[in-house]
Amino acid sequence: MVVFAVDTDVAVTGKLIRFDELKGYGFITPDRGTEDVFVHVNDIDMDRALFVPGVRVEFVIEEGDRGLKASDVRMLEAAPASPGGEDPAVSVPVARVEGPADGVDVLTKADLEREATELLLAGVPDLSGGEVVAVRRLILKLAERHNWVES
Structure with a gap:
């Protein structure tokens, strides 16, 4: 298992790679240095209709009960349209x-x-x-x- 050092309470950027609307959670791949980060619908500070794979976001990484968790998730750039x-x-x-x-x-x-x-x-x-x-x-x-x- 690879362990990464994570600065909590520091905003980082990344891209949403998965999100299950029915279950209300997904994963963000940070641009640098850590494993994928869990994100819950309650931690999204943006229009949920725009929260689709490919959207670029800024967020804070926290250490959750089950690993890394994103909070204060804000959109930086919309997902590329087909x-x-x-x-x-x-x-x-x-x-x-x-x-x-x-x-x-x-x-x-x-x-x-x-x-x-x-x-x-x-x-x-x-x-x-x-x-x-x-x-x-x-x-x-x-x-x-x-x-x-x-x-």
Whole structure:
């Protein structure tokens, strides 16, 4: 287990990576030096409609009963909007490799990896880099098993 020194009562900045509206909590990744910080809906000092993954915030880190906890959370910068207000998972550009005459597209492994990465990052922005790589690897194995990609 990695232990970080944390200055409490000092405002820090970070980005909201997850928030469950029904449960009323989520996690913020600080810009520097600590593990992800728990945040509860009662500690948010901003319009809750704007409290979505990707929003940049300033907050104070406290030592809670179960670890680090954010308080006095204020918005610094709104989350980046997807182009045209569309669902990012739908608006990811897709490059195609010419397939057989029956209209089926066959991608190269590199193209599938790139497109899967773009889709995961746009559609599920709170995934860690390791999670993106793991999901992409599973997608590639599935595609290889069904001959959906060129070797």
